[in-house]
Structures are given as C-alpha cells and as structure tokens.
Amino acid sequence: MKLQRWLPCLDWAATYDRVTAGKDGLAAVIVTLMLIPQSLAYAMLAGLPPITGLYASIAPLFLYAIFGSSRTLAVGPVAVISLMTAAALGPLFAAESAAYIGAAMLLAALSGLILLLMALLRLGFLANFLSHPVISGFISASGLLIALSQFKHILGVKADGQTVSQLLPSLAEQIPYVNFPTLLIGGLSLLFLQLSRTHLKGWLLQLGCTPVWADSLTKMGPVVTIIVSVVVVTLGNLESSGVQVVGAIPEGLPVLRLPTLDWQLAMQLLPAALLISLVGFVESVSVAQTLAAKRRERIDPDQELVGLGAANIAAAVSGGFPITGGFSRSIVNFDAGARTPMAGVLTAIGIAVTALFFTPLFHNLPHAVLAATIIVAVLSLVDLGSLKRTWRFSKQDFFAQAATIFGVLFMGVEIGIIMGVSLSLLLFLWRTSRPHIAVVGQLPGSEHFRNIERFNVVQSEQVVSLRVDESLYFPNARYLEESITRLMVDYPNCQHLVLMCSGVNLIDASALDSLEAITERLTAAGIQLHLSEVKGPVMDQLHRSEFLQHFGGQVFVSQYAAMQALDPLSVAQAQAT
C-alpha cells in the first residue's frame, strides 16, 4: 500500500493489457508527431540548441510515467517555462553556448529539487499564492512577449531584448536588413499554421472527410509545414540565400551526466527556479485535473510534485532544460485515446528513435518555421478579454492581473509575476482585514437575531450584540479592537456586550490578545463582555488559554439564551410584538 502511494504506476501496470496498449500506442504516435516540432521550437525559444528539446522529451517522460499521478498528462518543453528559462539565463550567458546549456541543466535540477522538497514538506499549497487572474495575465503577457521575441526569425534578422520596450526598437532598427526568402517562408508558414488551426477542419469536412480523419489531418499541420519547408529549402538551396536553418544536429541519445554544480550560479538561479517550479506546477496540475475529472479519475497534487520533480531531474541529467505538463499536448493525448502513462513512455521511445536516426532530416529546417510554430501556439493562449471580465467581476483581481501583464511586458517575466503575486496578497490581506461586523437585534416573534441595518428588529438598551462574520485572526484582530472601541462611543448606555461567534471558525493568538485587550478596555469603561454560539473546536481552543477564567463574562449556548439572561424585558417585548 505504502509503495503504491509513491508509485502510482503500480495502479495500472498490474492490469495492463493489449487493448489498452493499442489505445496508448495510437495516442503516442500522434503526440510524437506533435512533440517533435514543439521540442525543437521551444528549445530555440529557451535559447538552447534544438537537439536539447528532443533530449528534454525522452527521459522526463519515462520518469513522469513512473511517479506522476495523472493518467493522461503529456510532459515536455512548454512555451511559458521556456521563456522563463531564457529570461533567467539570457542575461548571464551567450545563447547556445556550453555554459548556457550547463546552466539550463542546473536550472532543471534546481526546479526538480524544489518540487521534490515541496512534496516532502507538503508545500503544494504554495501554489495558491498564484491566483487565477495573475496566472491568466501572466500567460497572456508571456504569449505576447514570446510572439514578439520570435518575430526576428520570421524577418530573418538579429534582435535582442527581454521586454517589449527593448524588443520593439531593436526590431524596428533591423527592418532595412530583412531577408526576403526567410520572410516568405515564415509568412507562409504563419498563414498555413493559423488556417490549419482555425479553418482546415471545416474545409476537410466539407470535402467529405470523416470527422476523425479531418481532426487527425488538422493536427498534422505543423508536421506538414516542416516537411514542405525542408523540401523547399533543400531544393531551392535557400541556405545560401541567407535563410537560417537548424543545421547539423548530433545524432544519438543524450549522454547521462550530472549538471556541473556551481554553488554561486545555483544561488543566483534559485529565485528563477522557484518561480519556474511554481508556475509549471500550477499549469500542469490544472490541466491534469481537468482531464482526470472527465473520466472521474483522481489527481494527487502532492504526488504531482513528485512526478514533475522527478521529470525535471531526469531532464537535468540528460542534457535537457526545465519542463512541465503541456496544455494542448495533454488534450491531444487524451482525445487520441491515451489510457495510461504508458502512452508517455511510447512517446518517449518515439522521440528517442527520432534523435537516434532522423536528426539529419532536420538540417534544412528553417528557424522561421519553428518561430511560426511558436507564434501560432502562444497567440492562442493570449486572452486579453479576460481583463474586461475580471474588471466587471472584481476590481481587486483586475489590478493584480493588470499589474502582472504590465510587469511581464515592460519589466520582465520574473518581475511581472512577483508584482502580480505581491499585489494580490496585499489586496487579499486588505480585504480579510476588514470583516463584516453587524450589530444584531431580535426579530420580533422569533428567537432569531439579525443585522439592525437590514431588519426591523428589537434592540436592548443596555445589551449590545455584535456578530462577526469571519474567523478571528491576525489580519483582522486590530480591526475588531477598533470596531468595538468605536461601538463603545456610539452606545454610551451599554452595560453588556455579547459577541455572537456563529461565524468564527478559529481564534489565533493575536485575536486572543485582542480579546483580552478588549475585555480590559470594556471593564475599564464599565462594560462586561460575553460570548455566544461559540463552536466546539473554538471552545476547546479557548480552554487551552486563560481567557475564560479572566474575562469575567459568560459563554452562552445561543444568542437567545444570552439575551434571556441579560435583558429578559427586551426579549419579552420582542416576543410580544
């Protein structure tokens, strides 16, 4: 049982049969064909040689299959994580240099260790720091930034920069040096890929294709683009016309070796690794959960940390870079009928065969085509309409989202996400720090007590009853003190204050101190504090302190019982009404 918890693969391996294998095999073929161009492209986006993309799509898939809890998640290089890798390493080393490759491996190792550590310490909840509007803003802004950064490959020029304000002028300067054959290839690829994404399926259906074929052919868009472009470049000898191509890729499987451990560099990369781990984990878990729910399967987020951690360490020791579960790839895997993580193993074998035998075929693959693949993929993730929806729904969430987008576009990916997270935490704390507090009175003819501002209720002269709709803990402890101090000024005849605790699920040490301060102040002003409707666990907690011995008041089972004891005349009046 214990082993099975740590090795989810034991769940399905025992009953694995030929029928399932057939389904997994078919899905693996489709995902492999999709993953090859994506791997090469995202390696380029990360500033790495294309072959590292293939490397990052072999060993990690095996490891995730063993340790991951999702049946259908397809892991590998993804756009946003590759961008974050480039943002972390770009300022330190020359792209595609040996030092850059080594640092990318180190970054994957750090990210893997962080994920495993989070699993060990049960820190998966840290992902909650990333609210949905921040994540969505981050992905949209990253998509725009990635598309812009890849535009140089479409134009066939050199341009550099980490932000929009660096990239745009750098591109503009290069306009006179555009390479027209490259632009033609890039532009046509963009057009074809976009059309195949949006219109091809409809056209094929009109031509009489069966839906299954139409769907499969549509997904082959990137592969077709690659094949056609390689043929065109080879036949036209376009490399000599200045079209940048992938060039010679070493054949064979990656050599397993540990990344060089440079402590100073590791410390420098730690913040980036932490952000990469969190973003990757959040993205991956939400995809995995969506897919699992469709078949009433379960995802264990802590186990996902183990699976992704192991996969990243596998990437680190096999010449790869940080990876995570991909959105579109997993959906393709699921829709193609994958049943178990064996589909991932088969995909890994497919990629390994490619790395072993077929890399010479990619020699003449133009950078422009890879860039077009990236641009079309990431622009589909951009959802600026979400800003408008968020604005309508919640202003606080809107500000966090807008800050993230602005930060990513104009100040860098890491600063952007940190701005978004900080702002949403601040606004969250601000919101929690002022809970709803209502003075309540008795509803005539009942034993119920409701807000005096919303209901026509009977209020006692000497007894003020206060309902707090929130647990009492440090973000609102001081607010409670202030509210009660204000109340004492508003009700000069008050002799008893009853705190109705029906909404209080927890009291922490700060709130306990506040309650003691409140008691002291009330006593000094001649008012006695009481509690009513205190829940069981909260009462247990109060018993572990000395508050109940000191505070001098009573704890009533219900607000009604409190009023009966403290002001029976008012109760009688309310019931007579």
Place this chain on the structure above:
Amino acid sequence: MKLQRWLPCLDWAATYDRVTAGKDGLAAVIVTLMLIPQSLAYAMLAGLPPITGLYASIAPLFLYAIFGSSRTLAVGPVAVISLMTAAALGPLFAAESAAYIGAAMLLAALSGLILLLMALLRLGFLANFLSHPVISGFISASGLLIALSQFKHILGVKADGQTVSQLLPSLAEQIPYVNFPTLLIGGLSLLFLQLSRTHLKGWLLQLGCTPVWADSLTKMGPVVTIIVSVVVVTLGNLESSGVQVVGAIPEGLPVLRLPTLDWQLAMQLLPAALLISLVGFVESVSVAQTLAAKRRERIDPDQELVGLGAANIAAAVSGGFPITGGFSRSIVNFDAGARTPMAGVLTAIGIAVTALFFTPLFHNLPHAVLAATIIVAVLSLVDLGSLKRTWRFSKQDFFAQAATIFGVLFMGVEIGIIMGVSLSLLLFLWRTSRPHIAVVGQLPGSEHFRNIERFNVVQSEQVVSLRVDESLYFPNARYLEESITRLMVDYPNCQHLVLMCSGVNLIDASALDSLEAITERLTAAGIQLHLSEVKGPVMDQLHRSEFLQHFGGQVFVSQYAAMQALDPLSVAQAQAT
C-alpha cells in the same frame, strides 16, 4: 469639519481651560523628569550623541500634539526603535560621527514620509502583517539584545556586534579589561533602579508615605540615580579613573535644517525605514488605544499615521532620530493626570529648557548609569513565558514567534522580524487554504441540514450537499476543486451536487474560475451543480459574470428548497422519521 478631521487638536483647543492646564502641567513635569534620562540613554543606544535624544524630544512632541489623535500618548525616543536605528546605521558609519548623525536624520525623514504616505493611501492595514506573537517575540528578543549590547558600558569596556553570537564572545574577550569604578557605579545603579521598580513603593508605603507620594518618588528613581552618580563622579574625580562620562554637551536648541539628501543612502535605508515605521506604528497605536479606551475616547489609526509621520519629520529637521509613542512614558503621562496633548507641548518646553540651560550638569553623567537605565527598562519588556502560552494555544503562532526570537537574537533585528512576518503569512495562507468543508444531510423532523459526520441525518442517494465554511477566494479555490473531485469518486451515484453557500461572504475571480472548472468537470461526469443560500452581495457579484447563464443548475433560496426540488422522496423520508 474637514479641517477638524486633519487637526484633532481643534477638538480640545476650543474648550481648553485653567483646570485642564493644571492637570496637564503636573503630568508634564513628571514626564519631563522621566524623559530626560531616557532621551540621553536611548540616543546612546541608537549610537548617537546624548544631546540628539533631547533634540528628538522637543519638536516631535509639538507636532504630535497638533496632528495626533491620542490625548495622552507620549512620543519620543523608545528602546526598540533606537535599537533598529543602530542596527541600520551601525554597519555603515562610525557611531556618533557626523555622517552617522546625518543618516539618523535621513532615517527619521524616510520613516516620517512612509507614515504620511501610508496615511494618504490608507495603508494602515499593513500593520496587520505584524501578528501579536511576532511583535511580542520581537520586543522580548530586542530587549535581551539591547540589555546585552549595553553591558559593555556597565563593565567599562569596548565591545561590538549586532547579534548575540557576535556580542557574547566580544564581551568575554574584554573581561580582563573591566574598569572597576565603572562596574561599581553600573552595578549599584542597576541594583537601585531594579529595586526602585519592584520594591521601593512598598517600602515607602510601610514608612508611612501616602500612596501618591510613594508612587511619585518611585518614578523619580532614574532621576535620583543620575543626580547621585553625577555628584559621586564629580567629587571623586572618577573620570580620571577611566569612568566614561557623557562629556561636554553643546547648549542651546537644535538648529532646524533638512537632512542631507543622499539618494543612494536613502535607497539603502528604505527597508529599515519601512520596518521602523511599521513597528513604531503598531507599538504606538496599541498603547494609544489602551489608554483611550479607559476614558471612552477614540483613536483614529489613519490620523495616528499622520501624527507619527509629522513627529518623525520634525525629528528629522531638528537633529533627532526616529521616534514613536512610548509604552511606559504614556502610562505615566496618563496616570499623572494628563488630559490633552497640551501635556506633550509642556513636556517639550521642559526638555527645551533643559537643552538650553542644564546640559553642563550632565557632563559627569557616567555611561554606565545610562546603560543601567536602559537595561532595567528593556528587561521589563522581556516576556519569554509568552512562548509557552503561545505554544499551548496555537502551534502555528508559536513557530512564527520562535522564528522571530531566534532571528532577532542570532541573525539581526531586521532579518528576525522579516522571518517572523514571512512565516506567519505562510502559515496563515496554509490555514486559509484548507477551509472546513462538510457534506450535509437533513436532520430528521426538521428543515435543517447538518454535517453527516457529527449528526444522525438523512442523506439523499442522488443528491450530494456540500457546505463550505469560508469565503471562496484564491487561497482555497484549488482546494475546493480538489475536494469536489475527491467527492465525485466517493459518490459514484451522484447526479446533483448542491453547494450550500451560507458561509460564503465573497467569491473572487479565482474562485469563479474554479466554479467554472468544477461545473465543466461535473458536467463531463454527468453531474449537475446547484447553489443554495447564496447571500445577497455574492449574488450581485455572480450576476456581473456569465457564470449563472452557463452553469445550467439552479440557485435555491434554501438548502431545504433545493432538496424539495431535487429529491422530494428523501425529504419526505426525513420528515417522516
């Protein structure tokens, strides 16, 4: 009315009369006598010339009297803030140097500006970041650290360090060089001050003193110590025996001038200024609130930001250093009968007169006596028993408090408070991220629905009802998704899921996304989602999104209505039981 809000002094100035003036005057005399040794001592603690302590106790008191909202708060140099000043400036400049003095003024200016900015942007809630256990741990640990750092003055040696692990070995090394006359003066002062704090009052009462006299004489302990020590040092010519004394203090009032604006230094000091502002504000407001409540007066925390901000800027332009409201000083002021901030103005005049005419009297005041004053004052703030109480009451709070104490003692004051705040925020987020979620069933013979694990209730076969005892927002959005996914596995026959929202006070954009994801997953699994008991404001919020159009379920007024509509048989069965 508008002006009165920003100038609380208009409240009391209009009706100020001779009787009140008499009371304020008496309190001012007592506070002045208490403040003189404290000012000199805390200036020494902050690493500044003693005179700056007097400077910091003149102009700020005027400004606070105009802008502060507390009637009886006594502002000026305090121990913890002086320690933080020393921690910020000690590593940068030589103590008492002109550069150090200038930087202390700049630090006060920054702190004042931060407080005013917080008032302007209504950021007073930021003080909630500092939970009570963190503050209390911080003050205890600071007290120990201050006492240890002052011990060199008692021994008459030189020792340096910012943490216990630096101070202890540094002191131990110096043992052979102890100056015995200094040790005698310091030791006797410590003994006398401690006894006058703990026993003198009782002895005086036994000797037949009236309580008022006994009380007043007790408070004169530090003044008596100073006078006696100055006389002894002068008569015995102890300065030539190596007893360190305050020495020549320039007579006269501080010259008003702006601190030199060094941008780079300002940026460097900003984090320290932020922490000083927050800690000072929290300490000051809690004292002010305690005192105000005793007379049913009101404190406006935002106005306190203005008052303390203005006071710190006054300190900055008159050669002082960061200040705030002092705990013991304010209580003395209150107990001595102060009625309005005019007592503060009169105290400031008393200090100004001292600075003008009496500074030569302090020439022979030994550092050891000032150190003894500080040690006795700060050790009374140390409350390590609080650790035990916190442990019993809440483990999470304990860890935050222990981290703060450890950090302050062994890693430095700033790191300590940052560790405490980060840990309490993390633990808070962890706690909020897993709200109480209960599956509910109908209590037989009633319309109430309660937790199936605690009550003997009737549960429907096809309809699962879930009560979430927390607002739905980003810290728990993902947990809700996970809980519902788990539930779907546990209830394979479920056709309808009713989310009972009686405890939901807010839904943010993350939770809305989660609700949409939940709906999608439930629909894919053939389950329909419904809501019940949604509060008015939450309903308004949902209407601003498109969720209600999409989700396909119904919103029921009550859980009972939901069950009547979805499974009338189960309801009938529950009512028949």
